[in-house]
Amino acid sequence: MYGSASTHDIPAKATTGLENEDPILLAEFEARIARGEKIEPTDWMPQLYRKQLTRMIEQHAHSEIIGSLPEGTWITRAPGFRRKMAQMAKVQDEVGHAQLLYSAAETLGKTREQMLSDLVNGKSKYSNVFNYPTPTWADSNVISWLIDAGAIVNQMANAKGSYGPYCRALDRICAEEAFHLKYGHDAVVHMATGTPVQRKMMQEALNRWWPAIMTFFGPSDKMSVHTEILMRWKVKMATNDACRQQFLDMYVPKIWEIGLTLPDANLRKNEDGVWEFTEPDWEDFKRVINGDGPCNAERIAVRRAAEENGAWVRRALLQPQARYVRPLA
Amino acid sequence: MLSSFDPRINRLGLPESAPPPPDKAALDQFPTYEVFHQRKENAAYAYVGPVHAPEADVAFLFAKEQFSRRFPCTGLWVVPTSAIQVTGYVGDQESVYDQLPLLPADALPAAAAATDEAYDIFHLKKRGKAHAHVGQVRAASPEAALQQAKAAFGDQRPVVNVWVICSADVLRSDDDDRDMWTTTPDKKYREAIAYKVQDRIDRFKQEG
Amino acid sequence: MNPTLDLLYRLADDQLILGHRNSEWNGLGPILEEDIAFSSMAQDKLGHALQLYTLLHELGEAEPDTVAFTRNAPQFHCCQLTELPIGEYDFSLIRHFLFDHAELLRFEALAGSSYEPLAQVARKVKGELKYHVLHANTWVKRLGSATEEAIGRMQAALEFTLPYALGIFETTDAEPDIIRSGLFIGEAELQARWEASIGKVLAQTALTLPDLRTLTPVGGGRRGQHTEYLQPLLDEMAEVFRLDPTADW
Numbered sequence: 063m064y065g066s067a068s069t070h071d072i073p074a075k076a077t078t079g080l081e082n083e084d085p086i087l088l089a090e091f092e093a094r095i096a097r098g099e100k101i102e103p104t105d106w107m108p109q110l111y112r113k114q115l116t117r118m119i120e121q122h123a124h125s126e127i128i129g130s131l132p133e134g135t136w137i138t139r140a141p142g143f144r145r146k147m148a149q150m151a152k153v154q155d156e157v158g159h160a161q162l163l164y165s166a167a168e169t170l171g172k173t174r175e176q177m178l179s180d181l182v183n184g185k186s187k188y189s190n191v192f193n194y195p196t197p198t199w200a201d202s203n204v205i206s207w208l209i210d211a212g213a214i215v216n217q218m219a220n221a222k223g224s225y226g227p228y229c230r231a232l233d234r235i236c237a238e239e240a241f242h243l244k245y246g247h248d249a250v251v252h253m254a255t256g257t258p259v260q261r262k263m264m265q266e267a268l269n270r271w272w273p274a275i276m277t278f279f280g281p282s283d284k285m286s287v288h289t290e291i292l293m294r295w296k297v298k299m300a301t302n303d304a305c306r307q308q309f310l311d312m313y314v315p316k317i318w319e320i321g322l323t324l325p326d327a328n329l330r331k332n333e334d335g336v337w338e339f340t341e342p343d344w345e346d347f348k349r350v351i352n353g354d355g356p357c358n359a360e361r362i363a364v365r366r367a368a369e370e371n372g373a374w375v376r377r378a379l380l381q382p383q384a385r386y387v388r389p390l391a
Numbered sequence: 392m393l394s395s396f397d398p399r400i401n402r403l404g405l406p407e408s409a410p411p412p413p414d415k416a417a418l419d420q421f422p423t424y425e426v427f428h429q430r431k432e433n434a435a436y437a438y439v440g441p442v443h444a445p446e447a448d449v450a451f452l453f454a455k456e457q458f459s460r461r462f463p464c465t466g467l468w469v470v471p472t473s474a475i476q477v478t479g480y481v482g483d484q485e486s487v488y489d490q491l492p493l494l495p496a497d498a499l500p501a502a503a504a505a506t507d508e509a510y511d512i513f514h515l516k517k518r519g520k521a522h523a524h525v526g527q528v529r530a531a532s533p534e535a536a537l538q539q540a541k542a543a544f545g546d547q548r549p550v551v552n553v554w555v556i557c558s559a560d561v562l563r564s565d566d567d568d569r570d571m572w573t574t575t576p577d578k579k580y581r582e583a584i585a586y587k588v589q590d591r592i593d594r595f596k597q598e599g
Numbered sequence: 600m601n602p603t604l605d606l607l608y609r610l611a612d613d614q615l616i617l618g619h620r621n622s623e624w625n626g627l628g629p630i631l632e633e634d635i636a637f638s639s640m641a642q643d644k645l646g647h648a649l650q651l652y653t654l655l656h657e658l659g660e661a662e663p664d665t666v667a668f669t670r671n672a673p674q675f676h677c678c679q680l681t682e683l684p685i686g687e688y689d690f691s692l693i694r695h696f697l698f699d700h701a702e703l704l705r706f707e708a709l710a711g712s713s714y715e716p717l718a719q720v721a722r723k724v725k726g727e728l729k730y731h732v733l734h735a736n737t738w739v740k741r742l743g744s745a746t747e748e749a750i751g752r753m754q755a756a757l758e759f760t761l762p763y764a765l766g767i768f769e770t771t772d773a774e775p776d777i778i779r780s781g782l783f784i785g786e787a788e789l790q791a792r793w794e795a796s797i798g799k800v801l802a803q804t805a806l807t808l809p810d811l812r813t814l815t816p817v818g819g820g821r822r823g824q825h826t827e828y829l830q831p832l833l834d835e836m837a838e839v840f841r842l843d844p845t846a847d848w
Contacts, residue, residue, distance in 0.1 A: 372628065378748065379742075
């Protein structure tokens with residue numbers, strides 16, 4: 063579950079370092095990507111490519127492991143066997159996706175434990191939507207449906223990217239997400255078409271989550287030179303705006319058809335087929351992503367507790383002669 | 392105490408704020424194992440991804456749930472990553488076997504030696520896809536096994552990359568372990584197909 | 600109570616409550632891969648509970664959701680072992696080890712039950728339970744012969760948990776009928792098999808199995824007497840379900 067909202071593009075002023083790369087190797091690398099071939103871990107790659115991909119896949123992985131918490135909030139309270147088992151399976155999948163993504167990032171040279179360490183020390187970012195709480199069961203359903211829907215838009219695009227291990231992980235993740243999307247939709251539909259208590263609960267949850275959902279794909283794109291490079295290298299596959307438009311096009315009608323409303327009077331599709339909406343509060347977004355959201359502290363504290371409480375298990379299992387080797391693919 | 396909407400978190404009794412933990416020590420870094428999955432009887436084992444585990448038996452426990460809980464499965468192999476010999480990668484239209492140095496004619500022994508070991512050979516047909524098992528050869532070393540693999544499977548094209556694994560390093564599920572996957576297809580609650588809600592939407596719209 | 604209902608309720612309630620407890624680890628486990636494995640087994644337990652409540656429903660009891668989400672603690676027949684909070688991972692693993700050994704042996708025996716629908720369920724889940732026990736054994740063997748710290752933790756967890764585990768085998772008034780009618784081999788026979796089974800695994804570790812005869816089993820669960828933890832667990836589990844009893848969630 064991941065949008066572009068946590069990936070800050072390289073600052074326009076930052077150097078790409080490309081002038082230091084071997085021009086022949088760089089040309090071969092770019093030609094391979096232009097031919098539609100994937101890059102594999104032992105291929106030559108520019109430092110900037112390695113760095114950006116590592117950061118992006120790592121943040122995606124963090125978003126999965128942290129993203130398991132807001133829905134995990136309702137794991138012990140899901141109503142009825144069907145929901146209870148599905149909620150467990152969904153939260154489990156998010157942890158599974160984190161495992162797959164950390165593995166893909168490891169092939170670029172950063173160890174999983176270093177990434178987990180950076181997460182609990184607040185050195186890495188994850189998708190900002192998970193810094194908001196899920197005060198009711200309906201909030202959890204909104205995430206299951208709409209945040210996952212947004213993530214799928216993003217992941218389907220990224221699965222066509224240039225890095226082999228990330229594509230392999232995303233192919234698997236997208237196959238698993240199909241269940242999440244249908245499960246989330248099913249739960250939201252049951253509530254929205256259900257009793258007055260359910261309808262009210264769902265509408266309130268949607269009202270709470272809509273502003274965060276609108277920030278999910280990140281701020282409007284400013285096409286810097288470096289974004290162009292990342293798109294040429296197929297690291298970034300679609301602009302934030304394109305993803306947001308695609309999401310609105312696919313899901314707003316589905317939200318409206320079950321009698322729910324969205325808390326944005328300006329939301330409409332114009333004559334050109336483009337969705338118009340009230341610009342999200344990006345200042346608030348910045349404030350939350352930088353640590354001042356309602357759940358930032360809790361999310362990190364919980365991950366820390368999981369790490370610390372499990373430390374004795376990992377200590378006990380370690381074989382002194384065992385050596386970490388980064389995964390191959 | 393940190394107060395959460397999640398009753399599980401409240402039971403952890405976490406402090407409102409705690410100093411950040413020290414960086415994790417290298418000791419947490421388990422070895423990695425690569426996992427291969429067979430989706431149905433007689434299908435080639437295909438690469439699905441790695442797990443972190445202290446030893447092969449734990450790697451198997453982990454691999455079983457991480458890589459075979461959501462899809463039909465008839466068998467699972469796990470191999471220490473360090474035991475896999477990897478060739479270079481070539482382009483999607485090429486064969487990596489073409490780049491093997493030509494050995495003198497007498498370098499490949501005419502007959503197998505008694506000390507030869509079995510090696511499992513995996514091919515990657517296209518960058519971004521997964522390695523799949525093509526068969527076994529017998530040889531005295533991984534390098535010799537690669538030469539044998541070229542002789543046995545070199546006519547397949549393209550071959551972007553080859554993994555050579557001494558068969559003794561592969562932990563394989565037993566035939567009588569298959570029942571561990573018997574009920575996987577029954578777990579419909581984790582499949583998209585179990586969630587059909589259109590009737591309910593249509594009914595709601597009609598009543599509208 | 601009718602012997603079939605008596606047996607089914609005990610089986611189903613055990614599965615539901617322990618499955619619920621184990622699901623609390625989801626996202627908080629010690630290793631990513633272990634988090635995933637432990638969740639699968641919790642889901643399996645919920646699945647077993649659902650199948651058993653469905654058998655009860657076919658015998659005239661209420662719908663599985665109603666039975667699971669609307670009863671109060673005195674109406675539950677789970678053993679107290681299943682309702683204890685998850686504690687630290689050492690306790691959760693030891694409980695998993697002690698309970699799932701009994702469960703595997705129980706379902707192996709139930710595969711021959713005179714009540715054919717139950718026998719069918721038992722035969723079906725055999726493979727799942729095989730994995731559960733393989734998982735439990737691997738962990739107990741690893742941690743039970745690892746560092747001093749791990750062995751100490753596992754030994755303490757074992758000693759704390761065993762009296763509750765003996766409560767798995769608490770009988771009810773229906774026991775003679777259950778055995779006579781061939782529904783099940785009976786708790787005493789199961790316990791004997793279980794002792795041999797866990798003993799074999801523990802013997803391969805640095806852990807010491809205390810003399811079980813010297814322990815006082817913690818019973819009561821089978822007769823509706825529970826720890827202080829069960830009712831809050833049930834209230835939490837049914838929090839949403841009870842918000843609107845007429846709702847379809």
